[in-house]
Amino acid sequence: MDAMKGKNMGRKAVTYVFLTIAVFASLFPFYFMFVSATNTNAQILSVSPKLTFGTNLLTNLENLNKKLDIGRVFINSMIMTVSYTGLSILFHSMAGYALSKYEFKGKGLMFGFIMMTMMIPGQVMYVPLFTLMNRIGWANTYQAVVLPGLANAFGIFLMRQNMLSFPASLIEAARIDGYGEMGIFFRVVLPNMKPAVGALGIYMFMSMWNNFMWPLIILGTKSMYNFPVALSMLDGVVWRKDYGVIMLATSLATLPILLIFLIFQKQFVAGVMGGAVKE
């Protein structure tokens, strides 16, 4: 009995040591980023970098503000990300629903076509898309960033797969009870799809928050930049980087995401786990 206990304890200890290392490895970069935001370039670049909070935060902030309006960048990023996430969830789940629950001619072919678009690398589209956006006068606007990627094969596929398992009898029942097609979708299907919607939402939110290449190309003025493009601007010439300023800006870009995650942590986990078991 005691031997068993000892063995268990040993195993537990190993687990905890491993977990501690893993936690340290994943949290340390963030810690170093936040700490560096308050230190000078020389302190960060010295052989043994300063690992405690310093006093240079305000100077870094001042230097950062000289380069760009970080508040404006935040608003830009928020507008693009929130509108993109909301609209893309709507379109993806609608398309996924139609492709999984309706029977119509050419359905398989259509789904095949959508899947095939996954094989086209995004970079190939930049030049034609850029030309198009300029022709219709959308260069340097939010919609030029948000609209092109709104319905993509990955999202449609994800939603379709999730909706396939949705019981048809429930839809039938709603239909018999007199709901219209829209009503069925919004009131019966979507509320039951929370886990999938949650997962898709997180994915789309992150992908737009971190979107870099296309916004860089299509956004022309500083007042329109999102975080990744603004951060790249700070990257300047290799031998003259001010890491204090760069780390401050990256901290500011990370903080909102971090806060949102901390606040909604429960919902996220509940959302992802919600569909795992049927009871």
Next chain:
Amino acid sequence: MKRQMKATALSLVMALSLTACSGGGAPVTKGGSEAKGEADKSLSGTVTVWSWDVALAHLQEEAEKFNEIYPDVEFNFEEMGVSQVYSKITTCLQSGIGLPDVVSLEGEQMAKFGEKFPDKFVDFTGDIKAEDFLDIKISECTAGGKVVAYPWDAGPCAMFYRTDIFEQAGVKAEDIVTWDDFIEAGKTIMEKTGTAMMPLATARKDTTYRMLLMEQEGFYFDENGNTNVNSPESIRAMEMIHKIYNAGITVNDNSWDDFIASLSGSKIACVPEAVWLAGSIKDAAPDQSGKWGVMELPRFDKDKESGGASNGGSVLAVPASAKSKEAAVEFVKFAMTDKEGNVEGFTKYGLYPSYIPALDSEVFKEGDEFFGGQKIYDLFNAVGQKIPKCNYTANFAEAIDLSKNAVSKVTLDGQDPKTVMDGLQEEMKAKFGK
């Protein structure tokens, strides 16, 4: 539920419609010196400039000066990172829209854009006084036989060294003439102080090899753009890399951050690098003031003076389809041939000019306290004038990538330099078709 959904949809629509108020950037500068009476109204329009960091800051100051003469020209500055400029300009050149009026590019990359997009940049061939600029910069700006950009800052190379470490080991800088002397001195320093002689990247960089090559007036390509990496000069350069590495006197510096760390940690006694390094050392290691000196790069042959090497520096180009082309061309000429402005660009931002008249300024003849009062810029001036012309071609960036691998093979795998360079020659020929 329904109400909530409506609210969400509504706010989304509102968020999207906010886009309308995003339009063009605000003009940054506008002439305010009509009072001077010599205002020239012949030029007008808005000049959009893409540039980075200090280069942009310098151009903004030049724009203010420019406005004193041409008050009707407005400027719109867009700041971005170096590689971001390339991503954007490539898309814009391909589609032919959205191009700026003035763009700064790294000199070594200019030929690529000039050759891949012929006639897409304003041709300065007839205009520019080539003899006013360092030869190497004119060759950077030349693509397809035409000068398609104005030279800006230059990067003549020399050997930066730690006077205190040299002294401690009893090594004299003036005794180092050839690379062989350098290696011997390196061994002494390693033995007596435990400090490495120089940084040498074993991967991801081929800068030292390229310097050694340029010193012998060789380059990746010959004057016709044909691959030339198994020339006797090139093989000799790679053999020297082999020798330096095998002497065990180097530390690895595969990234800039590695390099800065070993520099500020006093782990290296020498750095072969371009003039702009002076500013970086001052930034990274202010406590090393007075402990640095600069000498010419060692030679290959004791009795034969070597050519100079160059690394870095930018140029300024005007796309042919620029909306305010005339004003842009005039501005570029103005800024790049402004003697005083070039000097200011150096003192304020460390942009070492390639405009020869500016190099005559007193500023370049003064001693530098950080370098123990040594007149280091005299030396860089001399080097700058003797850097051989190089044909960068459209393939320069790819050639660097392939050549980096060659450096790894010679250092890490210890392969024979001649065999490696013959292989590299074949590889480049196959890739570039010439």
